[in-house]
Amino acid sequence: MPTQKTKFAAVAATLLMTCAAPIATAQEQIKVTVLSGYTDRTSWVHNLKEFFMPEVNKRLAETGNYSLKYTEAFGTVVKPRGEFDALQNGIGTIGLIVTAFHTDKVPLSSVSYVTPFVSTDLGLTSEVNDAITHSIPEVKAGWEKFGLEFLGHMGTIKSYAVLSKEPIDGLDDFEGIKVSGAGLNLRWIEGLGAVGVPSVLPKFYQEVNSGVAEAMIGWGDVVGAFKLCEVAPHFLSAEMGAVSNFTVVANKRWFDKQPDEVKTALREVTVEYRNLMAEATTAGDAKGREACVAQGGSVTELADDQRQAWADKLPNVAQEWAHASDANGLPGSLVLETYMTKMREAGQPIARQWDQE
Structure with missing residues (x-):
């Protein structure tokens, strides 16, 4: 029969193992409605759905703290031009906005629309627009004025x-x-x-x-x-x-409440999505x-x-x-x-x- 001493040793060993084991934490699911007036038959929404959305969760899975639970609203909730108001008012959480439709609200994001016959390098055009937004405060502030968080530019037009x-x-x-x-x-x-x-x-x-x-x-x-x-x-x-004709934005009230890890993932994957779309658009132009x-x-x-x-x-x-x-x-x-x-x-x-x- 085990003695009192051996019983004590067994209990102590069990407690030690319990303390050494990692504490399981529940992954937090964050609800997100991804919105565009266009359907997923377009290359930009298709790649938003097939690359951007899963890639953000792939990035978040590296720590396992968070994941985004998506609701797709592509060509259903609003028509093209309606995305701005829907995202501003929280009907959508993340989405794509065509800047040319809203020159009255965010005119500084339309510079590639007013500079024809300059460049057919879509990747460069989108990258330069991003650099301008991050270096000239008034450009980003133009989005924030309407309750939108700028994530990045993206283009689907290699050349008109x-x-x-x-x-x-x-x-x-x-x-x-x-x-x-x-x-x-x-x-x-x-x-x-x-x-x-x-x-x-x-x-x-x-x-x-x-x-x-x-x-x-x-x-x-x-x-x-x-x-x-x-x-x-x-x-x-x-x-x-x-033309860098799209901007990826989020509802700012929602975005500001998110953990830094989620914000970083969204920003980084937006850049990758931008680069992917430049490559896909070039191939699509030939087709x-x-x-x-x-x-x-x-x-x-x-x-x-x-x-x-x-x-x-x-x-x-x-x-x-x-x-x-x-x-x-x-x-x-x-x-x-x-x-x-x-x-x-x-x-x-x-x-x-x-x-x-």
Whole structure:
């Protein structure tokens, strides 16, 4: 029979083992509604769903303290343009905003929209926009003013192109035709004799199909998702320029309450998502051109002298934008100068020095 001494030793050993064992902690699940007015058939929402969302949880799993429990709201809760208000008001937690739709609210995030014929390097364009946001306080503060936490820029446009019912071989072919476009990109056809039709991407197909427009300002990566070449199979490439057209944001009230570990994961994965989208968009641009040819259309590369002539015909939309921002007490000229300086330093094929005219 065990003696009192051996019983005591056994109890002591059990207590020692218990104290040495790690204390199990329950992983905290944080509810998140991820929102976009577009569906996951678009490359940006597809990669948000398939890469960004699981990658954040993968990063958080390294410590096991937290995980995000997602509710997807893609193309259901709001339509394109409605994301800003939905995220501001807490209907969504994290989401994508098209900056061109909200130039009245966050004008300083639209510099790549007013600088055509500067760069077709989408990764660089998005990276420079991020750098500007982090280095010029007023840019980030513009988002915070509306209760939004800026996480990063992301682009889906390697270079704008014009898709049309009939071939456009040169600048003279623009005379009198109606062109659907979204927001600031309609400024890119001023001076060519075309008529801009303000719209949004999901409406382009129907507008051209019904005769409201004869062409659209699009880009290769969205051709397949929106079947654009079915109605506008002729693809004109003029190396018009890349645009960092999306911003990843979070509802600021929600974001400020989150642990540092969650905030860091969201910020870091946003950068990776930005880089992934630059690669995916470049690949998608080539596929879009191929799709137009498969629909019986054509791909026309505008000659260099025509590209330069196009750029020269445009009003200085960049200076107009910068001066309007300056007049409202915002550093528009500083943002423009910083953007163009970084593009010059990167050796980009700039057709017009927008900040120096």
